[in-house]
Amino acid sequence: MKKHVSLILILGIILTGTLSIGLGSVSVPLEQLFSMSTAPDYIKTIIYEIRLPRIIMALLIGMMLSSSGVVVQAVFQNPLADPYIIGIAASATFGAVIAYVFQLPDIFYGVLAFLSCLISTFVIFKLSNRNGKVDITTLLIVGIAVSSFIGAFTSFAMYLIGEESFKITMWLMGYLGGATWTKVALLFVPLVFSLIFFYLQRNQLDALLSGDEEANSLGVDVHTLKAKVLTVSALVVAFSVAFSGMIGFV
Structure with missing residues (x-):
């Protein structure tokens, strides 16, 4: 059943991506999509230099956020925990906005x-951890509080930016208009690294789903595992959120 669902989703992504290539201010007929050798040069430019990078960038960012979300759910042992609900993504947004406010070089978007x-991430984890176990009520409350608190600073930063704050607004809405093949390649690096890391930790994460005590009895160093996984998850969220911010700003 899971294989069928995965296959349907993959086919849906391919179909949606193919149809998206032909949609936009300049419509591309389906016959030209499947016979690019006869298509005009401007059609080739639109497809290869504008639309394909945006589609692939959206897929890569979606893969990074979804993989990070699954891992965060495993660490907190609750399906409600994800980078957006518990405020991790809002923190990444705040760091990237600060880099833009101070006009720092591009690399600092991802660093901050x-x-x-x-x-x-670690503040939320520590505050929601009681007696070695994460309390879901505390987790949600702390996450919402952190998200609101940081969101207030982000709004203040947008106020300081002034008329150009519309760039941040477009970014927060998922703007990928500045995607290029170079940026796709740069984003591909942390994606591959994180996926390999999560895959290597898959058995320990499975044990973690049974509870901290059960995982410890199986020889898993729970605290070390959580620290490593949360660090990589933070890296993934930061690059996916901040890098899309660079696309919107640069």
């Missing part, structure tokens, strides 16, 4: 987003 994301 990662640091902000990492700090908030």
Whole structure:
């Protein structure tokens, strides 16, 4: 059953992506999509230099956020925990916005987003951990509080930016208009790294789903595992959120 669902989803992504290539201010007929050798040069430019990078960038960011979300759910042992609900993504957004406010070089978008994301992740984890177990009520309350608190600073930063704050608004709405093949390649690196890391930790994460005590009895160093996994998850969220911010700003 799971294989069938996965196959349907993959086919849906391929179909949606193919149809998206032909949609936009300049419509591309289906016959030209499947016979690019006869298509005009401007059609080739639109497809290869504008639309395909955006589609692939959206897929990569979706893969990074979804993989991070699954891992965070395993660490907190609750399906409600994800980078957005518990405020991790908001922290990454805040770090990237700060980099933009101070007009820092491009690399600092990811650096500040990662640091902000990492700090908030461990603060939320520590505050919601009671007697070695994460309390879901505390987790949600702390996550919402952190998200609201950091969101207030983000709004203040947008106020300081002034008329150009519309760039942040477009970014927060998922703007990928500035995607290029270079940026796709750069984003591909942390994605591959994180997926390999999560795959290597798959058995320990499975044990963690049974509870901390059960995982300890199976020889898993729970605290070390959680620290490593949360660090990589913070890195993934920071790059996916901040890097899309660079696309919107640069």
